[in-house]
Amino acid sequence: MKKIISTIAVFGIFFTGNAIAADCPKDLPTIEPGKLTMSINATIPPRQYIDDSGNLQGLHPDLGNEIAKRLCLEPAYMNVEFAVQIPGLATKRWDMVNTGMYYKPERAQIMRMVPYVVNALALVVERGNPMGVTGYESLAGEPVATEIAGFADNLIRTINDEQVANGMESMDIKAFNTFAEAFAALGAGQVKAVFGPDAVAAYYAERGSFDVGASGLNPGLPSSFGFDGKTGQRLSQAVAKVLRDMVEDGTYDRLMSSYGATQIQFWDDYVGDVAVYYNPE
Template sequence: MRRLLLAAVAALVPGIALAQNCPAPIPASELVKPGTLVMSTNPTLPPLQFVNAQGQLQGMRIELGNEIAKRLCLQPEYVRIEFSAMIPGLAARRWDVINTGIFYTEERARMMQMIRYENNAVAISAARGNPLNIRTQDDLAGKTVGVELGGFEERTLRSMSQALVAAGKPAIEIRTFDNFAVAFQALRAGQVQAVTSIDAVAAEYDQRGDFPRVLHGINATPAALAMRSRPLAEQVSWALQQMLADGWLTNLFTRYGVEIADRSFSIAGPQ
């Protein structure tokens, strides 16, 4: 009944802020902190997640997390941390949700509950002016390329390097960094010749006039929200469905040029 009422309110007034004194539908035992949705993020991916000049978290995924928390009658709280620590931290109950656009893989879905919500892919950014004329993946042979440690992007880059070696070409010299911001700083300083990130981030740097996005759409794979708790995942899936039904999610994704990956917001993970 509570869900029907909330859905009716949302349908009448799209995007309305739901009352924060409504009872949360998730048992406190399923949360790291009662009454709070604790989410991990690495805010180094503009425009999806970043820190503005005032030190505040901003971006599409931050807005998404805030709205999910609101609709579940919880207070949003963020833990800023490098991606490499996120999956171990989820298992150790340091946070409830990985909200960093983690790429979906079957291997990851065997470890945690995953809801695919955003289409994404890997991209390559070159130095300003693209002085090495990188146009194809073959052009990365023998180049020094930076990437964030431990993510899908690094895995994709290593697969690309292996394919080049199998074709008789030089391997990519891969340099890993704690996060994407540091990787792009290394590109600016000439310490690497390209950076592997995701399409939206590479497009943002390109539009700013910083680094051209020379390759994109590589290894297209949905991004997901990840949770340890199945009951929490079920409630998050419900919230996403309501956000789609009343238009809030479509408006958000349109503003950021993002496509919805799975309109059913089904859960993949251990039972």
């Protein structure tokens, strides 16, 4: 299922006379002139979600809206599952992936990536943590949910393979289309834990639905904006420049701090500035 979200309707923003400035990039190659179309999977509060009024909320849309404003473009979103987002760049369904996609060197071989925030992962469990989950080993032989095709899905399978090689019982890993579905399965007792971003874990724990069994797992993994490898050079460089400007004027710090997010300069591989990563084979 996909949903097109126009921020004219959702956020009631757009251009004032001051927004269209002389330093706006000219003729950026977007799929629809005057718009920055971004894919997002709005099922991961507090980073990206639809609130009770039907509005798109979270750190990632806030960043996307600010970037679009500074590029003098109208922000628009297509709410789709993660599995279709990278292929959608090549088929020109959207200009930019803005869904908290993890940076990986192998991804940077096929697409242009702009890392912007550092993440960690967590195991979310039933209220009260009845199994006493403290880490991956606690879930040997148990059903564990995550979101399909993402970094967490690949990582939990790698960890499970390592545990099995060491003589432990295999987890029963269940990959769902969205984290919302994964947490619904946890609430229904179909799985014993959900493996996903620690910010999501904290969000649900604060609302009393679940508890966090373990957090801060595999720290240092950055989320990145994604752009088509072949055609995304100008747009990716323009977005990286906007982020550098936001760092300089304090907007980046204010946004990251408001969501309790770890800034990109704490990434172990940070090169001293926001940059585009692209290393085609």
